[in-house]
Amino acid sequence: MPPIIETSNLRKIFPLPKRYKDLILHPFLKKETIALEDINILIDGGEIFGLLGPNGSGKTTLIKILSTLILPTSGKAFINGLDVTSHEEKIKKMIGYVVSDERSFFWRLTGRQNLRFFASLNNIPPSKIDSTIQELIRLIGLEKEIDNVFQNYSSGNKQKMAIIRGLLTNPRILFLDEPTRSLDPVVTHNLRSFIKEVLVEQTGKTVLIATNNMQEAEDLCSRVAIIQNGKIKKCDTIKEIKNIFVGKKRYVLMLKSSLEEIQARVDHSYLKNKVVNLGHGVSENKFIFLTVEIDMKNESISEIIEWLVTTGIKIESCIHQELPLSEIFKRCINA
């Protein structure tokens, strides 16, 4: 089966407006910014693929190119084998796009009037429009507010409207640009399980989700591309990304002794370059916390415990600490 979404050497360079001074002094000098550079991704059907990157890294630009709203500067992008620059109409029938911009609704209309309008533009048969809308507002949870004027909605409810609109056509492919922005934790959790269980596992949709929320990527995505300054730094499953970048395990040991004593002992031992952090706990002043990182293959924590015991330092507890994704993200980006 061919991939549902494919890009090859996709580049986007935006022209930038010139200042008056430059218009006069350098009329032919081009000012531009590189938003995407040589993006190559393959996304299979039924996959939740994450675009993970800091602000201004090019996530929205990539999604807009795939939704035919921005033309790439060079390179190719295909949706279901169709080139996005030449099969606009066919592609628009396959995709749903959840924008991160709340300006995209008519603010003086009610939520329901807005949805009816966009449903008609999406060629949903008039007899099905109301039932489709009703079902989605029940699923997303907007029944109470749906007949209020859009401009009075809270940010979270505006965001819910964007999600409902993206789902109106029951599209095969969904582009979600920061879908849980401004949603509360409960709604966020519900939406994530809705995306994962209903949209993908039950109905087999393909989802491309742009986010700068690590937890979201970890909860949802089968694979992620970490993107920065328009370049893909890493593209793999989260587990693989963790392994490649880490290859190390972290432990936090809670010790009972004075900080100075431990510091002195550690400084003169083989442990010295394995220590990530040593100090008092934030709330637990009685104990000293020692964070160490060891090689996953060649070393084990028991050696360290043994050494501590032989030097007479009391160990209260020892826990394995998962390297947080944010840490991995930081390392990817600084690599």
Next chain:
Amino acid sequence: MKFLNGASMPDIIRNLKKPFVFLHKDIINESSYKFAFVTQLLGIFFSVVSLYFLSKLVGKAALPHIQPYGGDYLSFLLIGLALFGYIQVALNSFSNCIRNAQTLGTLEAMLVTQTSIPTIIFSSSLYSFAITSFRIIVYLLFGALAFGLNVRSANYMGAIIILFITIICCSSIGILSASFIMVLKKGDPLSWIFKSLSWLLSGVYYPVSILPDWLQKLSYFIPVTHSLEGMRMALLNGYPMRDLFSSILPLSVSTIILLPLSMFSFKYAVRIAKINGSLTQY
């Protein structure tokens, strides 16, 4: 069954409904500004009343330049204003719609739907055309009642054909200026120049024959001149089709040139906006 661009019959029926979906949305939207909506209706009333006082001033005075149009200045003026109402909408409404959608941010959201750009811009201007039609019907009714606008022997078919071609012709210029707005966001030179020249030269308030010779020659190149001339001949003098031909021909020729040009330029403008990534900018 497949039609142009591979559209099937249900596609075409759906597209015929879309203008009304837009109209419905715009009526809800516009009428939610209650004060503006009411003043807009009041405005129609006021301009009609001012016409009434004008009619008291001018009365049935015989103006030599008006003789070719049946001799009644108010009827002459009323037809001119009515048609120019449509012309203005055709010139302005498309770029206004684009500008509006840019500032509201809804342009992108509409463009990502399964509705083509021509359908979107045509449909979003429907509200302006509807309001103008309402205004013009009030004008004409008032004219008929208050000062005997006499169109009983008019060639209605001819008038409708001229109105239709005029709207398409001026819409082409309107779409050309919408292309400027699509890229530049503000400050389109085209419709402004065209509108000012038309006010001056095409004979809305006075017949072209009153202008100096060289301006008369210039006015011949403005399509609106032929619209007004043809419309008055059809409504006031009841000219048969064959005599309206001299107005319809230049009007049609300019339409045949302008319409494809405007479609092409609009497509090109959307392309530029997609290259600049500026569909949501304003």
